[in-house]
Amino acid sequence: MTDFEPVIGLEVHVELRTRSKMFCGCSADFGAPPNTHVCPVCLGLPGALPVVNRQAVVYAMRAALALHGEVAEETRFDRKNYHYPDLPKGYQISQYQHPISTGGHLDVHRPDGSVLPVRIRRLHMEEDTGKSLHEGVPAGQSGVDFNRCGVPLIEIVMEADVHSPEDARLTLQTLRTIILYTGVSDVRMEEGSLRCDANVSLRPAGTTAFGTLVEVKNMNSFRSVQRALEYEVRRQTAALEAGERIARETRHWDERRGITFSSRSKEEADDYRYFPEPDLGALRIERAWAAAVSATLPELPEVRHGRYVAAGLTAYDAGVLVEDPPLGDYFDRVSGVAARTACSWVTVELLGRLNARGESIGDTRVSPEWLADLVRLVEAGTISAKQGKDVLDVMVAEGGAPEAIVRARGLTQISDEGALSGTVREVLAANAAVVSDFRAGKDKAFGFLVGQVMKATRGQANPALVNSLLRKELES
Amino acid sequence: MSQPQLWEMPLHALHRLLASGAARAEEVCAAFWDRAAEQDPHLHAFLSVRPREEVLAEAAAVDRARAAGTALGPLAGLPVALKDNLSTAGWETTCASRILRGYRPPYDATVVSRLRQAGAIFLGKTNLDEFAMGSSTEHSAFGPTRNPWDLGRVPGGSSGGSAAAVAAGLCPAALGSDTGGSIRQPAALCGVVGLKPTYGRVSRYGLVAFASSLDQIGPFALDVADVATLLGAIAGPDPSDATSARVAVPDYSEALQSDLSGLRIGAPRELFGEGVDEDVRASVAAAIDLLGELGASVGECSLPHVGYSLDVYYVIAPAEASSNLARYDGVRYGPRAAGDDYVSQFAATRGEGFGAEVRRRIMLGTYALSAGYYDAYYDRAQRVRTLIRRDFAEAFERFDALVAPTSPTVAFPLGSRVEDPLAMYASDICSVPANLAGLPALSVPCGLSNGLPVGLQIIGPAFGEMTILRVGAAFEQASDFQGKRPPMAVLGG
Amino acid sequence: MAISAADVRHVAALCRLAIPREQEEAVAESLGRILEHVQRLQTCDVEGVPPTSHVGELGDTLRDDEVCPSLPQEVAVANAAAARGGLFLVPRVVDGAGAGQG
């Protein structure tokens, strides 16, 4: 039996976070009553004309540069003609022949540490459509709301460099993180500000031919991207093994049923009759402008990832910090302590406590400087790790500097040999039977004795010192 | 000669009367309103006329402002008509199409706001070929307009209503739009002055689009001076139109000179060729001689690719139109046909709402853009368009202005071409090249042929309106057409 | 340039125009004549000539990202053949039937 290899190309739409729409001054905010963010331009009234939002162009450039794309010196808009009730002009202003950016790539870090490079074919600007609603309208009707119509989008088209559904999900997550860093979008899949379509085909493993492309739409979460593609690969494999031909079609993912289904077959093939938008001239992008936009880009995820790994973090830990920019920013401010130690305190101890309380890193009472102080107290042996965690509990719940908490609660660790050796001797005297067990070779007895010392000091003894004093006494 | 009636006077004469206090705006507007009420039943130049009391109330307000010493705009109290493809807030804008019947825009076109700002008082909205697609105004869904020089003939088109209204004295000025000759050709056929400005000179915001890369709004009036005043009022950059040019607006009245010495004028031989009537050719040739007498040096020139103009035009204009007219789906405005599902209702709305010529052009344009045909039609037409632009650029290295007939024929009889699209399209043969190249072009009456007006077309380089207005003004003053109006008997007046 | 009734149906579907069956032949004939005429374009040498899509070299007319007032809802739907609750009503649209982006 032939083994088939999936060939997957992703097309991603990202809604840009501008204040106003792409071609008119209507608000781009979510959630307003229907048709209250509309004007002659975005309603497609006769005679109205589009004017390009400068900030949308800047955002598109930011995204393009973050993906290592080449920003065009001259870019143009085209009309994509098709009919649908939520498309008021009967065409969408998009970019076809001269997109704002071509080329680029992103590196996908898999959990096993390997890296998948994925090439970007192009990135272009376009406008969103309105929405058709089926609730709250008379039976047999749909209601159309044009509030979202004209909100700026970028479409990112990737090369078919992905060969597994899991890699597809990881690629999309990597792209999301990059876009998040650029600040041009909220990139929330569930809210539709990040949307992904996938072109999937199968080919006999080891060949370079392309099979028949099937476009999969309506995947509304990262998980559903992977599930939908897994389903689609299984479906196409079964069809090919049964000797059937794959139809070139668009299929919709049904999250509930866990299947893809063929969309209503259109009477005519897609024929968008693209032509240059005569209402908008060519847009020249001076190199100085592109350079200025480039200069405002923050440190990008892959650079940050490299910095963390170089500082001694595992690829996994680096990934956790990179994927959550506020968390990474917090970590970066926990300075003066070893990266690995700081990472564990931030991502395990602090984050665990915040999650339990339903708080986020952005609104915690624990400043990164205080957390660094706490880690230093533990590292210096002033308090034990156990005490450190107790102190963190207080910091998270009530706030305050760690030194102050340590002082107020008398938590300082007993690291004075003279003070401890008396207690050690008392414990040994009171537990003669255990001591003889230990001497008879029962190693476990040692732990009991340590515990008794800790108990006698109410946990304040320095465990390392207790260990060494006990051994010295027992071996003497 | 007796004192002319108010409705016979050009804008600048009316303006003088108002400024000197010899007449009130209310009287002026009433004279035109009454003239329109009396004559328009013969012409059908208007699709809608505003209520008399509303017009006169606005005029009275101007009179009061003038009496109070308020500074007034250059068109204060003067009546102007608007082609019914210019959006007017709250006032039905139909494009002479059933598909826009009842549509009241929630906004004014930029030119409408600018005229209002200049003090103009809108009298009515004029008839046109549906969506400005035509050269005779016979393709109006609400019936044709007639030529005031001969009621059995067409006024030209598509701005036939505006041209006829000005020619017959129903209003002293009007706006039209010109995509392939739709201002100049009816101006020529009705014996008035019409200007298509440089592409980008006047904002298109609010002009219902036909072919966006060709459309331009421009004025009609009785003489060049009035056209210059109107252009000054409507021209200039507009932040709502990304294709409006950020080029300062000069004082066009400075163009009004009587001497043409030092000016080089070229006559492109291709625009005098096949299809141009002998009478028209002779009339234009005489006009060119007169330009020479006025001091211009006149020479022949060639625009080698201009012969492809109609072919280029009849690919590009329908292609853009097919997309521009995709929005008429009966969802947000306009009447809606019956239908069970969205697709069939949509197709029925459009099938019933558009007239035959509009349907033909939508089909033609859709075909020219469709998969497999784009390169052979649309892309190729755009490349030939480049060659035509280059021809003009070369000619303007040698000449300051070019002259040609505006229309190859005088006004033709109603019904004579309406069944033959190719014959109708040929009406645009001399006017289309300026649209393809985005150049300003003026039509000035230059004579009568069998009692019907002939137009002289003066084409300038981009933003060369000053030059062509200068040529037009000097010619008009020297020409014996000045003051000729349609015979009143024809109008039953 | 011969245009068939099938071509007419295809193009009519693309631009959503209902053309009665009995008119298809006449429309095909009329379109064919015009297309035949514009065939002349094929005789023009356009080797190396770029297309003109805009006549003005107008540069970059961009808009600042500022919110301007929108139309009131009742004005937005005032011209609609059918509207309810601020929504434009259309015959029910089938999910996934849309072309284009998404």
Ligand SMILES: [Zn+2]
């Ligand atoms: Zn808007």
